Amino acid sequence: MKTGSVAALLSLALLVVAPLRAQEPEVAAPHAATVERVDIITPHITDGNHIELPWVLPPFFIEYALPTWKPIHIGALVLDLSPTKHVVMLLFGALALTVVMLLTARAHRRASAAGAAPTGGTNAIEAMILYIRDEVILPNVGHHGEGFVPYLMTAFFFILTLNLLGLVPFGSTATGNISVTATMAIMTFLTVEIAGVRANGLGYLNTIFYWDTKQPLFMRIVLFLIMSPVELIGKFTKPFALAIRLFANMTAGHIVVLAFVGMIFTFSAVENPAVRVVAMGLPAIMAVAIMMLELLVAFLQAFIFTLLSAVFIGQMRASHH
Numbered sequence: 001m002k003t004g005s006v007a008a009l010l011s012l013a014l015l016v017v018a019p020l021r022a023q024e025p026e027v028a029a030p031h032a033a034t035v036e037r038v039d040i041i042t043p044h045i046t047d048g049n050h051i052e053l054p055w056v057l058p059p060f061f062i063e064y065a066l067p068t069w070k071p072i073h074i075g076a077l078v079l080d081l082s083p084t085k086h087v088v089m090l091l092f093g094a095l096a097l098t099v100v101m102l103l104t105a106r107a108h109r110r111a112s113a114a115g116a117a118p119t120g121g122t123n124a125i126e127a128m129i130l131y132i133r134d135e136v137i138l139p140n141v142g143h144h145g146e147g148f149v150p151y152l153m154t155a156f157f158f159i160l161t162l163n164l165l166g167l168v169p170f171g172s173t174a175t176g177n178i179s180v181t182a183t184m185a186i187m188t189f190l191t192v193e194i195a196g197v198r199a200n201g202l203g204y205l206n207t208i209f210y211w212d213t214k215q216p217l218f219m220r221i222v223l224f225l226i227m228s229p230v231e232l233i234g235k236f237t238k239p240f241a242l243a244i245r246l247f248a249n250m251t252a253g254h255i256v257v258l259a260f261v262g263m264i265f266t267f268s269a270v271e272n273p274a275v276r277v278v279a280m281g282l283p284a285i286m287a288v289a290i291m292m293l294e295l296l297v298a299f300l301q302a303f304i305f306t307l308l309s310a311v312f313i314g315q316m317r318a319s320h321h
Contacts, residue, residue: 045176045254047086052170061170089174093161100125101157132156132306140310142317148310151191155184156306163250163298167291175301176251178243185243188309193235196316207316208232238312242305249301253294260287 055062066088072079107122118126137152138145159175166173174180197204210227212220260283267279 045251047084047177049084051085051088054170085172086174086177086180089162089165089172093165097157097161129153136307137310140314142314148313152306152310155309156302159305160299160302163302167294167298173250173254175246176254178247181243181247185239188242189239192312192316195313199317242308246301246305249297253290253297257287257290
């Protein structure tokens with residue numbers, strides 16, 4: 001896998017990720033001054049201009065405010081490139097993925113030079129790479145599809161890394177940001193269309209303008225007027241589906257987990273000790289179960305994004321009417 005693909009994927013993502021400010025509303029308590037409402041769900045699933053870092057003293061974390069840069073004015077467009085929590089996760093994910101892959105490549109070369117098979121984590125990553133390349137990418141992209149392997153392989157491992165970072169303490173799921181998933185979907189859209197132009201030449205126009213030569217002239221015109229807008233809309237619904245599917249699945253899982261965590265604190269106010277233990281224990285068990293499911297979803301969503309991207313590329317390269 002080429003690390004240059006990681007840099008390309010990351011650079012475009014950084015251009016469109018906009019900070020989403022998490023609001024912390026305040027309510028007035030009776031016979032008291034204004035108090036802050038505690039919200040543990042919204043700040044975790046939205047972007048922000050600060051990150052939480054572990055600390056040795058209670059409450060065992062500190063909030064670090066990210067730097068704010070002066071916006072760039074391009075005509076009437078105001079572009080804020082200040083780093084946000086999800087941008088930090090993108091950078092950290094890209095760096096961690098690059099280091100892991102470089103170490104895996106070095107371990108694989110050493111094992112090959114010694115005439116032995118790789119072991120441990122190197123063997124697991126190699127198995128994943130071979131499966132994604134030989135069973136997912138190449139069969140769906142089609143003949144001479146090796147050129148698309150670096151991009152699709154990078155997309156798979158990059159999405160997987162970001163998904164897993166959202167499951168660790170003090171982490172945040174960058175793929176739960178619609179700007180990130182939309183950028184990745186746009187990159188797949190451009191890859192699909194460029195692949196179609198290169199593979200079909202002028203025949204690429206047939207993927208937009210429907211002209212069935214097997215039909216009589218009158219039917220050709222009717223189908224042209226009806227199907228051409230459908231074909232054009234279909235080009236944009238595919239990347240839209242890619243972006244929304246990844247964003248919605250990663251966001252929904254965290255909302256469910258955090259909702260169960262919130263129920264634990266809510267039921268802690270129950271006066272009866274036996275009822276309180278049961279009421280707090282059930283949400284805790286459900287939260288653990290959902291976290292285990294989220295681990296599966298992290299791999300599944302990276303796989304689905306890569307699979308559909310390969311399918312769309314293969315359909316476009318072989319498209320004809």
